Amino acid sequence: MKTSYKLLLMFVFLFCIHVSSAQTITEEDGNWSEQYVTLTNTPQAELMVRVGDIDNLNFGWPSGFNPFSGNNTPGHGFPWSVNENDPTGTDRIMVISSYAGAPPHGSDGYTATTSRPGNIVTPVTLNYNLNGVAVKSVVMQIFVDDFQAPVWGASYTITIDSVRVPFLENIINSLVQTGPIGKMISANVPAEYLYLFEDGQVSIRFDDYTTGAGDGFAIDFVKILINKAELGQYSTVTGKIIEKGTNTPLDSVLVVANGIRESYTASDGTYLIDSIPPGYISIRTYKPGYGSKSKNISLANEGTGNIDFELETPAPYIVQITPQADSIINDLSTAIVVTFSQEMDSLTFNHVNVIFSDREKTLSGKITRTLTGFSFQPDSLLENAMTYTVTITSGVKNVPGISLGQDYVWSFKTFDPTLDVSPLAIQDPLEVFYNPSSDEITVTYILDHVSQVNAGIYSIVGLKQLDLESGMKDSGKHCVTINADNLLNGLYILKIDLGDKSYTKKLIIKR
Numbered sequence: 001m002k003t004s005y006k007l008l009l010m011f012v013f014l015f016c017i018h019v020s021s022a023q024t025i026t027e028e029d030g031n032w033s034e035q036y037v038t039l040t041n042t043p044q045a046e047l048m049v050r051v052g053d054i055d056n057l058n059f060g061w062p063s064g065f066n067p068f069s070g071n072n073t074p075g076h077g078f079p080w081s082v083n084e085n086d087p088t089g090t091d092r093i094m095v096i097s098s099y100a101g102a103p104p105h106g107s108d109g110y111t112a113t114t115s116r117p118g119n120i121v122t123p124v125t126l127n128y129n130l131n132g133v134a135v136k137s138v139v140m141q142i143f144v145d146d147f148q149a150p151v152w153g154a155s156y157t158i159t160i161d162s163v164r165v166p167f168l169e170n171i172i173n174s175l176v177q178t179g180p181i182g183k184m185i186s187a188n189v190p191a192e193y194l195y196l197f198e199d200g201q202v203s204i205r206f207d208d209y210t211t212g213a214g215d216g217f218a219i220d221f222v223k224i225l226i227n228k229a230e231l232g233q234y235s236t237v238t239g240k241i242i243e244k245g246t247n248t249p250l251d252s253v254l255v256v257a258n259g260i261r262e263s264y265t266a267s268d269g270t271y272l273i274d275s276i277p278p279g280y281i282s283i284r285t286y287k288p289g290y291g292s293k294s295k296n297i298s299l300a301n302e303g304t305g306n307i308d309f310e311l312e313t314p315a316p317y318i319v320q321i322t323p324q325a326d327s328i329i330n331d332l333s334t335a336i337v338v339t340f341s342q343e344m345d346s347l348t349f350n351h352v353n354v355i356f357s358d359r360e361k362t363l364s365g366k367i368t369r370t371l372t373g374f375s376f377q378p379d380s381l382l383e384n385a386m387t388y389t390v391t392i393t394s395g396v397k398n399v400p401g402i403s404l405g406q407d408y409v410w411s412f413k414t415f416d417p418t419l420d421v422s423p424l425a426i427q428d429p430l431e432v433f434y435n436p437s438s439d440e441i442t443v444t445y446i447l448d449h450v451s452q453v454n455a456g457i458y459s460i461v462g463l464k465q466l467d468l469e470s471g472m473k474d475s476g477k478h479c480v481t482i483n484a485d486n487l488l489n490g491l492y493i494l495k496i497d498l499g500d501k502s503y504t505k506k507l508i509i510k511r
């Protein structure tokens with residue numbers, strides 16, 4: 001009896017060794033057991049970067065299971081011991097930051113069987129060298145486990161490099177992975193967020209800072225596909241879209257799957273989207289004048305699903321935004337002002353639905369509500385030479401509860417003194433000098449922050465002829481007019497020092 005027990009133990013031991021040493025290596029993903037992998041020109045992308053081994057949270061994959069198939073894993077045990085070789089944020093249970101032991105709607109097994117600080121939320125960070133590759137498109141693939149926002153009342157905020165990314169929040173906040181089970185999600189990165197991938201480092205964080213919900217989760221790996229993402233495995237969604245109440249089929253409705261694939265409805269209201277990466281799929285509708293709706297479905301590779309929609313009219317839409325899209329602003333205390341087409345549910349003007357971010361982080365600020373819109377005043381001044389992005393999500397609703405027709409995303413910039421503050425944002429100085437009746441010179445310059453300014457007119461051999469301006473000057477537009485009576489006809493140099501930068505321009509005096 002004792003001998004056979006030993007034999008059994010030995011057999012199990014050998015079997016385990018066999019499983020863990022069986023390495024999977026594929027063209028798309030390299031060696032699945034490696035923690036940090038960067039590959040160029042794979043069948044799927046120009047550049048593939050992955051952090052975390054592909055190993056189902058250390059449990060390994062069931063025989064024949066393909067984690068990229070979009071199928072759910074079978075349930076697995078918990079908790080498990082963390083392997084310190086697994087990158088930060090992978091293969092470990094994390095419990096949302098706002099959980100403080102008093103969950104409003106109960107809690108899951110991950111929360112109950114782990115504790116701080118072991119289960120604190122940490123981001124997953126990918127470092128890579130673009131080697132000159134220009135980022136034109138990015139698809140993210142994340143193997144996620146036990147996200148259950150609808151079950152426990154969680155509301156996930158997802159950030160990439162501290163910038164909120166609603167396109168992932170929409171997906172994660174509708175996952176119900178009770179089991180616990182895991183699944184691949186694939187999402188296209190909207191163009192507005194591609195800049196986050198241009199510096200060779202992205203740090204992605206899944207957290208919930210507000211609800212206190214009892215939800216834990218885990219991430220097996222994060223993979224990004226830069227340029228030409230061809231995932232090779234596809235599923236199909238079909239459906240019909242009608243107007244609520246009249247049942248009239250709606251044509252020309254834009255239908256989008258995970259932001260990756262899209263299609264329009266035909267005149268009979270039907271649509272078909274194929275080539276969708278399998279897994280967790282969120283289908284969203286967009287049609288001007290109708291509220292945007294989304295529904296979710298899980299499909300395996302080559303699976304087909306049906307999702308019908310009834311759209312309601314009229315949906316609110318945005319009639320005015322300040323600052324305008326693609327504008328360049330000088331006033332660093334500028335507030336975002338948005339006006340809608342109708343009376344709105346002002347409670348939906350909140351920090352979940354209104355997201356204001358710079359290239360590095362989401363900005364905090366004060367929202368002031370009116371019946372048909374709001375203003376968002378950031379808590380601190382904007383920065384120079386920065387691109388800002390504003391997102392108004394379709395979580396914004398009118399009084400009857402109909403969502404905005406679509407997410408609105410736009411960007412604007414602030415003044416860049418190194419590019420744009422040529423002091424010769426000047427009002428055509430040469431015009432003045434060619435006018436014999438004028439003996440005045442007018443120079444205009446714009447400062448986007450308080451600066452030391454020195455400006456003068458010099459002879460062509462560098463001798464100062466006239467002082468224009470000197471001292472500390474406030475931000476804003478400055479206009480200096482001086483009398484040039486004492487300058488003889490001829491060529492002069494206008495020189496302005498703004499901080500540590502100098503600008504010059506030739507001037508001609510001719511009477």
Ligand SMILES: [Ca+2]
Pocket residue numbers: 053055057058083086091
């Ligand atoms: Ca692992």
Ligand SMILES: [Ca+2]
Pocket residue numbers: 108110146147148215216217
């Ligand atoms: Ca959970």
Ligand SMILES: [Ca+2]
Pocket residue numbers: 052053054055056057058086090091219220221
């Ligand atoms: Ca892993």
